[in-house]
């Protein structure tokens with residue numbers, strides 16, 4: 001039998017949430033409570049700016065502590081969602097103190113020695129974390145796509161994926177959500193507005209740029225989707241992405257075109273997806289029924305619809321994949337990884 005990750009603790013584990021005042025951190029706290037994660041002690045951490053403020057966990061108020069001066073000795077698990085620089089600086093210090101770090105930033109995802117895990121897709125990758133104790137949570141757009149692709153790939157190997165995303169502003173944090181709300185209000189009232197978080201006005205607009213541009217013309221967000229999908233599902237799959245920000249608060253939508261190396265059709269795919277863990281199929285064109293970000297928001301599954309044969313190419317399908325980017329795309333996936341650690345302890 002494999003050596004366990006954590007020493008089993010009847011009374012529960014000491015868990016820290018780093019970035020507890022942020023959009024994802026707040027949802028991590030909610031989901032830990034909702035799923036009755038075995039928490040003996042909860043420690044919310046953030047920057048010195050919000051140290052001393054309080055956050056709610058399971059009906060109680062907890063005082064936020066300053067990450068910079070916090071001593072991680074004795075912690076079992078830390079869920080990090082405070083940006084890449086914070087993770088680079090503090091995750092190693094937590095891991096060296098014996099704590100498992102589940103990191104939502106992109107800082108460690110493509111490190112060959114770091115596990116990049118979606119529990120429904122590649123739980124076996126977690127083994128790598130026995131050595132270095134840092135586990136990376138993939139990019140939100142990657143997570144929902146690989147959950148939908150995995151059951152199909154198991155039945156017929158995927159050769160190529162072409163994806164275009166329609167991503168909600170919550171993926172860019174609290175300031176980004178405020179920017180959409182403020183711009184919308186100001187525009188409707190004929191007032192001047194600020195453009196700060198996004199590269200262009202996001203209210204009543206569609207922006208084909210998420211993160212900065214690389215030399216090859218792709219953006220960093222697109223590069224993340226392509227590289228992370230291959231790290232999780234295998235480098236035999238060709239992936240190309242266009243990532244787009246839309247004026248939606250919660251819920252990323254994706255148009256995914258998939259080509260298989262063996263026979264696959266829409267009916268087979270619909271049946272496979274309907275049986276798969278973590279997926280809900282909503283696909284009834286006769287009733288104009290398909291997944292919507294507004295309905296996926298606040299929910300846990302990855303929703304798949306518009307499943308149809310791509311008549312332009314053999315063994316190819318179109319899928320429409322929607323999920324709550326803050327839940328399955330970030331906080332829920334991180335908590336599911338923590339649950340895997342505990343279940344293997």
Ligand code: A2P
Pocket residue numbers: 018019020021022023024025045046047048049050051067068081082083086172173174175
């Ligand atoms: P703070 O409230 O102290 O700024 P969001 O993505 O919604 O903007 O949230 C980012 C989260 O990351 C917040 O909880 C924020 O805390 C935290 N954070 C940002 N920078 C740091 C840092 N240098 N050290 C610790 N936490 C940080």
